[in-house]
Amino acid sequence: MNILWINHRDPRHPNAGGAEVRFREIARRLVKIGHEVTLLCENVNELPPEEVLNGIRIKRIGDKASIHILALKYVSKFGCKYDLIIDDIAHAVPWFSPIVTRTPVVAQIHHVHQEVLYIELPKHIAFFIAKLERTIPKVYSYIITVSRSTKEELISKFGINRKNIFVVPNGIDLTRFKPGPKDSKPTILWIGRIKKYKNLEDLLYAYKMIEYVVKNTQLIVIxxxxxxxxxxxLSKKLRIKNIKFLGRVSEEEKIVWMQRAWVVVSTSIVEGWGMTITEAAACGTPAVAYNVPGLRDSIIHMKTGILVEPRNLKELVNAITSLLIDENMRTKLSENAYRYSQRLDWDLIACTFARIIEKIAYR
Structure with a gap:
């Protein structure tokens, strides 16, 4: 099957994140089983307009704004050459491929952006993009999403027929993410893009209180x-001493910190899945996170981690503190998290994804 995959970024993009990891891991496995995959994405100066990565053809056109127009033109002209098109809607605005081609199209949606847009963007821009996102049910007949809670949001907020939504969770490279030595210090780890809706400040306020209860702790921010x-x-204002901002790190260093951490924390108010949560689980590290869509899928409450009420600092402090001081609880959740992670091998995820897109392409 010849597949066109449209996404803003490719795995080599300087701002590549979880959506690009998912693309890389699934697409290269699709190539291995005999499919052809072409990625259409935005261009960046330091990368060539075309190249092949892991057997995947990469075509880079336009910038983050113009690619929406250029992608439509490309699909209008060349869409008929493909057996299936995947519109990867990682940033709220649809690609609208079904409007210009008769080739089967499936949308991939990581999470619903509606409320987040008003946190991150000026009100008038947020209103416009939210309106575009709400066109999804009118444009796409089939949708793949990464979690059950995102599926339920698509049903409740957009009125999409649940029979047309397929859930394929994010996976883990179990050959790389595995348990390792723990740090001698009680170590709290936060990983992610530092955006307003991720609420990292909540963890800083919580950590300031945790320092008084648990001695010799450290907070690592990647x-x-x-x-x-x-x-x-804010960190300077709170006079937090034992905090390290590591910025962007290599995959190898990220894995080492996931292994060394005693607990990984997510304070985001929405996630599609929470890839770093399950990657840390594969390293034997339990999680504390807000009980929100996506994170409630990647964490099984009181089995692989602890879910707390969003923005409730008291609950956040108590949950993290409990895991740091209660070795029996931490060990139990760590073992459960590791076992849970073993179900999420990318090979299994890619096989499920392949079966779904084959059904859609040949209906």
Whole structure:
């Protein structure tokens, strides 16, 4: 099957994140089983307009705005050459491929952006993009999403028929993410793009209180983003001493910190899945996170981690503190998290994905 996959970024893009990891891991496995995959994505200066990565053809056109027009033109002209098109809607705005081609199209949606848009963007821009996102049920007949809770949001907020939504969770490279030595210090790990809706400041306020209860702790922050200056300023204001901002790190260093951490924390108010949560689980590290869509799928409450009420600092402090001081609880959740992660091998995920897109392509 000849597949065209449309996404803003490719795995080599300087701002590549979880959506690009998912693309890389699934697409290269689709190539291995005999499919052809072409990725149409935005261009960046330091990368060539075309190349082949892991057997995947990469075509880079336009910038993050113009690619929406250029992608439509490309699909209008060349869409008929493909057996299936995947519109990967990682940033709220649909690609609208079904409007210009008769080739079967499936949308992939990581999470619903509606409320997040008003946190991250000026109100008038947020309103416009939210309106575009709400066109999804009118444009697409079939949707793949990464979690059950995102599926339920698509049904409740957009009125999409549940029979047309397929859930394929994010996977883990189990050959790389595996348990390792724990740090001698009680170590809290936060990983992600530092955005306003990720609420890293909640963890800083919580950590300030945790320091008084659990001695010799350290907080490790991996990631960058436009909200980072505000977070660094708050860290200085709170006079937090044992905090390290590591910025963007290599995959190898990220894995080492996932192994060393005693607990990984997510304070985001929405996630499609929470890939770093399950990657840390494969390293034997339990999680504390807000009980929100996506994170409630990647964490099984009181088995692989602890879910707390969003923005409730008291609950956040108590949950993290409990895992740091209660070795029996931490060990139990760590073992459960590891066992749970073994179900999420990318090979199994890619096989499920392949079966679904084959059915859609040949209906």
């Amino acid at each position: 990631g960058t983003g436009d909200y980072e200056p505000r977070i660094r300023e």
